[in-house]
Amino acid sequence: MHTAAVQPKFFWSGVKSLQVVTESRVRVDEPAHADATAATTGDVTISLSAETYRPREKVILTVRHHERCTGVFAIRVLNNSCLEEQAFNFSATTNVPPSAVAATSPFMRRGAVYMADSITPVPDHTTVLCFLQRNQIAITSTTLGNGKFRITIPDFPHDDALFFLCETPDGQLLRRPVVILQHEDELPGIKALAFEVLDEPDAYAQFAMKRTAINNAFSPKLAVADNQSAVPWEEEIGGADIKLFLDKYALPPTMAELIHEILRGVKHRKRHGDEVVRVVLDPPSQDKQPSIPHDDPVYVIDGVATTDTKYFLALKPSDILSIAVVKKPAKLGRLGLMGKNGLIVVQSKKGNLASGIKSVMHVVGVNPLSHSLCQALALVRLLASPISDLRYIGTRWYEQIQKAKRKLNLLFE
Structure with missing residues (x-):
């Protein structure tokens, strides 16, 4: 039997939800969630000392193997969304070489x-x-x-x-x-990390938190800036080949008429009762002719990609701010399979035209981070150190948290 506990000199300052993840030579199919007194994963049983925990109370885990196991057995406890309104300075200490632990977990x-x-x-x-x-x-x-x-x-x-x-x-x-x-x-693969609270402030973390507060106070909060979800697509490939701002034109009522009358480099026609859209791709060299693919392009509507031509043609031109077309092979090649038939980027005036797209699957990140100021410090530490995983948060003294909170308040007065 193996008994693992949070190191005696550390205490949890606020436990909202715990998640226990185990690793050994025994196959583990799913993470074991500590929402009960005991959880079983494969051939491993994990028992907690209590069902609920008070602030600054020590958490003790009892881990039992049902069969003999060789190799390294690691445990980590994830204190999810802890200390959303407080922050403190700490550093990660581990005996694992930096090259052995990646910054992300696939x-x-x-x-x-x-x-x-x-x-x-x-x-x-x-x-x-x-x-x-x-x-x-x-x-x-x-x-x-x-x-x-x-x-x-x-x-x-x-x-x-x-x-x-x-x-x-x-x-x-x-x-x-x-x-x-x-x-x-x-x-x-996971490694159990230990954290130590420091009295010295982290200069770069303070700078990053100031920058985060400034960025969140201006452009991300403006309605106009919320409409820029399509811009990263253009930046990723080096800009669009054709871009039209529709407020400069007398707009027709449908997208099909808009393609025929205004949008260059794009063709629309009906085939066997279905409407098709094609992007006329530029030739790879001057001695060749432009080519027309056999399939519809990828449409990026307010930052969400889709190949649904019916959805694209059902949009109202009066709701659109700009339309960009990418048709050069050198730019489309960066997108791989997505750029095979061209790319049409649509940016609406209100940024809400992608709400009805059904061709995407929403996934949740395995390392959720909040936008609060204290989590900005965690994000900076995660980017700065490849061996730190900021999902583990602990401190010894509640007074030290209050001291860090007062320091944060002084930064923005």
Whole structure:
């Protein structure tokens, strides 16, 4: 039997919710949540000393192996959303070399892709592109059998929206594939870290908190700035090739007429009763002619990607601030499969046109961070030190927390 406890010289200053994550040679399928007196994960049983904890009370965990286990056995306790209104200075101490612990924790997820019309698996070796839209991270995988695939999603703060694209081995993009993504089935390698409270203030953390307060006080709080969700897409590829601000034009009532009359480089027509949109791609060299793809482009509407042409054509031109078209192969090549048929970026006046898009899957980051000032310090420490994981927060004295809080208040007077 192994008994693990928070180090005697440290106390939890405010416990809102605890999560216990274990790692050993024994397979662990899911994290063990400490919302009861005991939780069982695989061949490991974790018991807590109490059901609820008071501030500054010591937390004791009792861990039992049902079978003999060799190797390293690590425990970490996550005090989620603790101290949202307080902050203090600390440093991480560990005997693990910095190169042994990454700054982010990848989580493996299993998924499957099916045809939307027949609910049959896609062909083997189909390329699956998963794109985290807020963090601008593309993840590519391949189906190996019955439409099944596996992807590694890195740790990221807050939530995000996953956009999927699927291409068959013969180069055909699947229209509206059905993607099923399961929860985490493998835990990353973890190391138990110890923290020590320091009396010296962190100069860079103070600067970062000031900068965060200034940024949150101005542009992110303005209604106009909330409308800039589509801008990172253009910055990611080096700017759009064609961009129109619609307030300078006498607008037609429909998007189809807008494409015919105003928007250059984009074609619209009907085929077999369906409306199709094509981006005329620039030639890769001057001695070749422009090309027209066989599939619809990717539409980025208020920062959310989709391939739903009906949704794009149903938009009202009077609600749109600007439309940008990317058609140069050099820029589209940076997006990989997403840029194969061109890109159309739509930015609305109110930033609410993406609310009806159903082709994205919302995911929650495995390391949620709040926007409060105290968590700004945690974010800075996370970026500055690759071995620190700011999900573990502890302090010895409540008076020291109050002292740090008073220092923070002085920064913004």
